[in-house]
Amino acid sequence: MQTTDMTLRQDSFIARKFLLGPALMAGYGLVRLAGRAVGDYGPGVWWSVAHLLFLAGVLAFVPVFRGLRAPDGVRGAGRAGVRVAAGAGLLGVAAVAVQAVIDLAVGFVAADDEAMSDMFEKVQDVPGVMPVVYTAVPMLFWFGLLALVTLLAFLRRDDVPAWSPMLVLAGTAMMAVSLDLLTVGALCIGLALFPVRRGLPD
Secondary structure (H helix, E strand, C coil): CHHHHHHHHHHHHHHHHHHHHHHHHHHHHHHHHHHHHCCCCCCCHHHHHHHHHHHHHHHCCHHHHHHHCCCCCCCHHHHHHHHHHHHHHHHHHHHHHHHHHHHHHHHHHCCCHHHHHHHHHHHHHCCCHHHHHHCCCCHHHHHHHHHHHHHHHHHCCCCCCCHHHHHHHHHHHHHHHCHHHHHHHHHHHHHHHHHHCCCCCC
């Protein structure tokens, strides 16, 4: 009985670890929508709370990538592919986290929407900032996650259903189409990750 209880607690902890990132990102989407609904989504409380959730959500994917990079029962080329995808995802996490910090700083310093736009323009005009922080490197976060879940769906078919990578793709596509769909997209990713946690080290 004691062993069973310990296993259940361990499984619960792993589940929470894998679902925290999507939950925080879904929260970011909800706060963003609420701020826009009241016409106050600029410098101020709504912006700051939303982007704090965004930053926390992105950082919460670090243990996800770390957990996914060494799945049980995967060896050889498959294991190497998983590690490369996880490394790419972690690099993307770093870039997106920097983006979130910039968003928070600009929102804190700027007096109004116009000032915020001017600050973002100045930051993005710095050579290398756009590809590293806003375009190319951040995409590794989403590509790495999709690649990991897809590889695991092939390599660990008993644990990872075929619909998991499809949900990751759907969630990512929703976020790319419109940030207004961020909450739904994050929920899709959370559903995709829930079965993926099985058979992974805690």
